[in-house]
Amino acid sequence: MSLIYLDNAATTPIDPRVTEAMLPWIGDNFGNPSSVHETGRKAKVMLEDTRDLFAEFIEARPSEIYFTSGGTEANNFAIKGSAFYNLGKKDHIITTTIEHSAVIDTVEYLKIRFGVNVTYLRNNKYGEIDLKELKDSVTDSTFLVSVMHSNNELGVINDISSIAALLKDTGIMLHTDMVQSLGKVKFSIEETGVNFASFSGHKIYGPKGLGVLYIKKDSPIDKFIHGGKQERDRRGGTENISAIAGFKKAIELLNAEMDSDIKKTSELRNILLAELNSQFSDKIIVNSAKEGGVFLPNIVSISFNPKTTKIDPDTLLIKLDMKGIAVSSGSACTSGSVQPSHVLKAIGYDDSTARSSIRISFGRFNTESDIEGLIKGLKEIFS
Numbered sequence: 001m002s003l004i005y006l007d008n009a010a011t012t013p014i015d016p017r018v019t020e021a022m023l024p025w026i027g028d029n030f031g032n033p034s035s036v037h038e039t040g041r042k043a044k045v046m047l048e049d050t051r052d053l054f055a056e057f058i059e060a061r062p063s064e065i066y067f068t069s070g071g072t073e074a075n076n077f078a079i080k081g082s083a084f085y086n087l088g089k090k091d092h093i094i095t096t097t098i099e100h101s102a103v104i105d106t107v108e109y110l111k112i113r114f115g116v117n118v119t120y121l122r123n124n125k126y127g128e129i130d131l132k133e134l135k136d137s138v139t140d141s142t143f144l145v146s147v148m149h150s151n152n153e154l155g156v157i158n159d160i161s162s163i164a165a166l167l168k169d170t171g172i173m174l175h176t177d178m179v180q181s182l183g184k185v186k187f188s189i190e191e192t193g194v195n196f197a198s199f200s201g202h203k204i205y206g207p208k209g210l211g212v213l214y215i216k217k218d219s220p221i222d223k224f225i226h227g228g229k230q231e232r233d234r235r236g237g238t239e240n241i242s243a244i245a246g247f248k249k250a251i252e253l254l255n256a257e258m259d260s261d262i263k264k265t266s267e268l269r270n271i272l273l274a275e276l277n278s279q280f281s282d283k284i285i286v287n288s289a290k291e292g293g294v295f296l297p298n299i300v301s302i303s304f305n306p307k308t309t310k311i312d313p314d315t316l317l318i319k320l321d322m323k324g325i326a327v328s329s330g331s332a333c334t335s336g337s338v339q340p341s342h343v344l345k346a347i348g349y350d351d352s353t354a355r356s357s358i359r360i361s362f363g364r365f366n367t368e369s370d371i372e373g374l375i376k377g378l379k380e381i382f383s
């Protein structure tokens with residue numbers, strides 16, 4: 001039974017070309033980039049080449065790129081680093097109700113342990129925020145606004161540059177979680193106007209355990225991981241060199257193939273939506289489906305209509321899994337938990353509809369026959 005992998009928003013399969021590029025850095029090229037000898041210098045050169053390449057890819061300066069252990073650490077760095085810088089000065093963060101848990105749990109921790117005030121902007125039924133509500137929420141104590149660039153469950157894309165324009169000259173820092181956007185949306189980080197942006201390697205056919213925090217020049221932030229003087233004394237810890245080598249290859253591949261990736265996944269998304277509409281229109285609701293809305297090209301979130309479909313999504317996932325089809329219920333990072341998706345609840349779904357949702361997400365290696373397999377599988381389960 002061959003695998004139909006439709007869970008690319010949870011993680012992408014590692015591109016075999018990435019694996020190949022990593023192998024020498026797991027083997028012979030084992031040097032520590034902080035060492036002055038030749039073996040270390042070799043790693044240092046590769047590390048700085050990767051920084052230059054990624055900076056060029058997002059249109060930033062190399063000095064604005066900080067390697068982390070993933071998207072989660074990048075979010076923690078941006079949020080806790082800002083909060084610690086502002087301790088005793090300012091104490092208010094604005095964020096949204098549909099952020100990834102790496103943002104929500106971080107601000108909740110700051111609230112409980114340090115008394116930071118948190119305003120959650122409401123998201124409408126499409127997952128969008130209201131700029132006026134954001135403007136009205138700003139106080140003299142606000143030091144950070146954290147709004148995700150694109151949502152990992154719904155695929156909805158926020159208008160980050162309008163938020164940046166609204167915050168211009170206020171001294172308030174703007175952070176955005178771009179983990180799901182990298183490789184799916186074209187952007188220039190300079191044009192988004194953000195101070196901090198988080199990225200992750202394993203959503204772009206690269207290795208897990210490697211992320212980046214972009215810190216715009218002159219944006220105030222404290223060090224978050226203390227230790228050595230790595231990353232220009234802003235993030236301690238020996239760099240994950242083999243993962244960085246894989247990330248470098250993943251970015252080179254995006255440089256060459258991102259246009260075709262976007263075209264392909266958009267086409268697959270459109271085909272799936274048309275199929276779902278024609279074959280299961282009485283059974284499913286496409287979440288956040290806004291005419292003219294801006295979405296990631298690779299994510300489709302659906303809920304089962306409780307009036308017509310009595311199926312537990314966990315049972316559905318298991319049945320699909322037994323047919324070799326991998327999709328996800330809610331966000332992968334919260335799967336295993338029986339809680340309804342906080343994102344779907346935030347956009348107005350009741351517990352039972354929110355719980356009965358699945359996310360289908362495409363990637364570089366999917367083909368139309370994967371959709372045929374999924375539709376066939378769903379039909380068999382519902383027959």
Ligand SMILES: Cc1ncc(COP(=O)(O)O)c(C=O)c1O
Binds near residue numbers: 010075151177202
């Ligand atoms: C939007 C978003 N932010 C952050 C993360 C966490 O990234 P990582 O798995 O690299 O820690 C994820 C992972 O699913 C995500 O989807």
